[in-house]
Amino acid sequence: MEKTWNNRAWFMVLPVLVLVAFSAVIPLMTVVNYSVQDTFGGNQFFWVGSEWYQEILHSDRFWAAMGRNLLFSAIILAIQIPLGIFIALNMPRKGWGVPVCLVLMALPLLIPWNVVGTIWQVFGRIDIGLLGRGLAELGFDYNYVNDPFDAWVTVIVMDVWHWTSLVVLLCYAGLVSIPDAFYQAAKIDGASRWAVFRYIQLPKMQRVLLIAVLLRFMDSFMIYTEPFVVTGGGPGNSTTYLSIDLVKMAVGQFDLGPAAAMSIVYFLIVLLLSWVFYTVMTNYDAER
Numbered sequence: 001m002e003k004t005w006n007n008r009a010w011f012m013v014l015p016v017l018v019l020v021a022f023s024a025v026i027p028l029m030t031v032v033n034y035s036v037q038d039t040f041g042g043n044q045f046f047w048v049g050s051e052w053y054q055e056i057l058h059s060d061r062f063w064a065a066m067g068r069n070l071l072f073s074a075i076i077l078a079i080q081i082p083l084g085i086f087i088a089l090n091m092p093r094k095g096w097g098v099p100v101c102l103v104l105m106a107l108p109l110l111i112p113w114n115v116v117g118t119i120w121q122v123f124g125r126i127d128i129g130l131l132g133r134g135l136a137e138l139g140f141d142y143n144y145v146n147d148p149f150d151a152w153v154t155v156i157v158m159d160v161w162h163w164t165s166l167v168v169l170l171c172y173a174g175l176v177s178i179p180d181a182f183y184q185a186a187k188i189d190g191a192s193r194w195a196v197f198r199y200i201q202l203p204k205m206q207r208v209l210l211i212a213v214l215l216r217f218m219d220s221f222m223i224y225t226e227p228f229v230v231t232g233g234g235p236g237n238s239t240t241y242l243s244i245d246l247v248k249m250a251v252g253q254f255d256l257g258p259a260a261a262m263s264i265v266y267f268l269i270v271l272l273l274s275w276v277f278y279t280v281m282t283n284y285d286a287e288r
Contacts, residue, residue, distance in 0.1 A: 117229025
């Protein structure tokens, strides 16, 4: 029997495609247009071709911000993924503790990004902040406003506090989906806690871990609001990541052409690195 295809369902998708066109495609094309032209005001544009792209790619400022971004993302993934797995493994599977833990884990995710930045800006102040004042009383010379290392530690701890819950919830969802028969078989075989984690829990969490790594990499690589509110990119340029540098170039200096070219390069880098992450991890999963 020949199978017939009904394409009328695509009409249900048309409203979404129209919204995506207005919210994503059209603004992206506008940025592309600005990236190949120069303007001196009065809505007059002059074609410059790839000049802004060449300027960005040969800029020490761009590569310095890129290095800071990659280092920040690497540190975030190295902390949050193991920590999220550890917390998820120790969360209860039954009883009243399950909803309590889930609610507590979800609370940081519900706080807006600018509010998180404001909380940690006040929390880390050495005059009135609980963290800053407490460390000063203990004899630590902590000042995220003047010390680049302290600024980095503050931004990293803030991001870990804000986003580790996402990794925890994803890992927990993977763990609760494992049938009890796997654990019963492991108990009969006398498997250790590490063996259960290595051969049962970790393989079953690989799919959700892939999602967690991709989401956390993209979020950390595009981070803007929290460090901008806390440090403003300082002290100096120590916490000026690509997103903050881009905003400074576009809004502070009003260099729309270079800023547009930088945003396109930024977008392509995020897309490329996310594709690499996805390809490597899916190929590793397929080989297993």
